[in-house]
Amino acid sequence: MSACDRPGLLPMEAALERLLALADAAPVEQIESVALVEADGRVLAEPLVAALDLPPWANSAMDGYALCLADWNGQALPVSQRIQAGSAPEPLQPGSCARIFTGAPLPHGADTVEMQENVDLDDAGRAVFRETLRVGQNVRAQGQETRRGECVLPAGTRLGPVELGLAASLGVAQLPVRRRLRVAVLSTGDELVEPGQALGPGQIYNSNRRLLIAWLQRLGCAVTDAGILPDDLPRTRAALGALGEVDLILSTGGVSVGEADFLGLALREAGELALWKLAIKPGKPLTFGHYQGVPVIGLPGNPASTLVTFGLLARPYMLRRLGVQRVEPLGFPLPAGFTWSKPGMRREYLRARLEHGRVVPYANQSSGVLRSAAWAEGLAEVMEGSTLAEGDMLRFIPLSEILG
Numbered sequence: 001m002s003a004c005d006r007p008g009l010l011p012m013e014a015a016l017e018r019l020l021a022l023a024d025a026a027p028v029e030q031i032e033s034v035a036l037v038e039a040d041g042r043v044l045a046e047p048l049v050a051a052l053d054l055p056p057w058a059n060s061a062m063d064g065y066a067l068c069l070a071d072w073n074g075q076a077l078p079v080s081q082r083i084q085a086g087s088a089p090e091p092l093q094p095g096s097c098a099r100i101f102t103g104a105p106l107p108h109g110a111d112t113v114e115m116q117e118n119v120d121l122d123d124a125g126r127a128v129f130r131e132t133l134r135v136g137q138n139v140r141a142q143g144q145e146t147r148r149g150e151c152v153l154p155a156g157t158r159l160g161p162v163e164l165g166l167a168a169s170l171g172v173a174q175l176p177v178r179r180r181l182r183v184a185v186l187s188t189g190d191e192l193v194e195p196g197q198a199l200g201p202g203q204i205y206n207s208n209r210r211l212l213i214a215w216l217q218r219l220g221c222a223v224t225d226a227g228i229l230p231d232d233l234p235r236t237r238a239a240l241g242a243l244g245e246v247d248l249i250l251s252t253g254g255v256s257v258g259e260a261d262f263l264g265l266a267l268r269e270a271g272e273l274a275l276w277k278l279a280i281k282p283g284k285p286l287t288f289g290h291y292q293g294v295p296v297i298g299l300p301g302n303p304a305s306t307l308v309t310f311g312l313l314a315r316p317y318m319l320r321r322l323g324v325q326r327v328e329p330l331g332f333p334l335p336a337g338f339t340w341s342k343p344g345m346r347r348e349y350l351r352a353r354l355e356h357g358r359v360v361p362y363a364n365q366s367s368g369v370l371r372s373a374a375w376a377e378g379l380a381e382v383m384e385g386s387t388l389a390e391g392d393m394l395r396f397i398p399l400s401e402i403l404g
């Protein structure tokens with residue numbers, strides 16, 4: 001029996017497909033204009049079209065001498081002007097060359113730049129060109145990077161340092177972005193206390209809350225911290241109903257089959273439990289539903305399960321709601337540095353790192369062990385039903401690809 005055949009266990013692709021379809025059906029459409037300095041991590045709402053050529057004028061790629069090669073007879077040329085970046089040159093005097101520096105505008109009439117290392121100055125201060133020259137060498141033509149009117153970034157681009165630099169290079173000071181996704185974070189569990197407090201009997205510190213809030217902030221979300229919810233059905237209902245205007249409720253814990261797992265129960269009772277048991281490990285009891293019309297993603301409470309399901313399912317869902325098209329991490333193939341002899345029913349995401357070019361998993365893969373992810377550099381994907389010998393290829397998803 002494969003994982004796909006196993007009753008009630010949904011394969012990863014099917015779960016993601018469903019989540020993305022739900023996201024497509026509930027897009028965040030509002031747009032706001034933000035200064036570039038505020039735009040890191042936000043999602044571009046309209047295509048960015050160049051309003052000017054880049055570069056705006058031909059300029060020199062080297063420190064050296066600019067000349068008109070067509071008019072040159074191979075003789076030493078007098079230096080008729082000096083052009084620094086930021087200056088406005090005179091047209092090039094016929095029969096002369098111009099001293100020029102990197103990024104300075106080419107004077108009208110010049111078509112070629114020779115780097116200064118290949119030029120000598122004779123006793124009369126004329127430039128002697130030692131090497132063969134080629135028309136256009138070391139010249140960055142106007143519009144060679146971008147022509148006015150070209151789309152340089154499509155709508156739905158997630159803005160990062162490169163995109164912001166590109167927008168700045170085009171003189172754009174403000175960008176239209178989708179408004180922030182408003183996410184409420186709920187931690188469920190009677191056993192949870194916050195760091196800084198004393199641990200009572202049976203209690204543990206709430207780690208998921210900090211993990212998720214930091215991650216959501218990196219994702220550009222507006223976060224409502226809804227604190228800790230006790231394992232109690234009436235209070236779960238009340239808390240879910242009191243979260244105000246949010247686009248998503250993200251909870252951890254309380255979604256498995258235990259008698260104290262009330263999140264799933266509250267959603268089922270409201271008639272809006274949509275999901276699922278997934279064929280992935282960790283992360284099997286991921287839950288999706290709505291509460292009074294607001295989407296709810298119930299992440300499994302075990303911290304490594306929270307990490308994997310948020311990174312591989314909730315994060316893509318959230319980005320898609322903002323209009324990002326490619327939302328899944330790509331990862332890349334790498335050879336396994338371990339063997340896997342027992343094919344599993346669920347696809348496994350091992351917290352792993354690279355050692356000597358091979359993927360090595362953390363020794364303790366229990367889904368309660370968050371330390372595994374702090375040690376790891378990525379998630380090693382072991383497909384359901386498969387075995388691995390050392391050197392077999394698997395997909396490695398760097399944590400850096402999903403953490404942000």
Ligand SMILES: Nc1nc2c(c(=O)[nH]1)N[C@H]1C(S)=C(S)[C@@H](COP(=O)(O)OP(=O)(O)OC[C@H]3O[C@@H](n4cnc5c(N)ncnc54)[C@H](O)[C@@H]3O)O[C@H]1N2
Binds near residue numbers: 208285
């Ligand atoms: N009989 C079964 N029991 C369990 C199954 C199952 O199929 N049958 N699935 C297991 C799997 S797999 C997972 S994953 C967990 C998921 O459980 P829940 O999502 O209901 O989460 P809880 O039971 O509330 O907590 C699980 C675990 O994680 C700890 N936890 C919860 N929240 C936090 C937090 N904010 N910070 C740190 N640690 C947290 C909690 O104390 C538990 O140890 O269910 C299995 N059981």
Ligand code: MOO
Binds near residue numbers: 280282367368
């Ligand atoms: O599927 Mo659970 O998340 O392994 O512990």
Ligand SMILES: [Mg+2]
Binds near residue numbers: 253257258
């Ligand atoms: Mg439970």
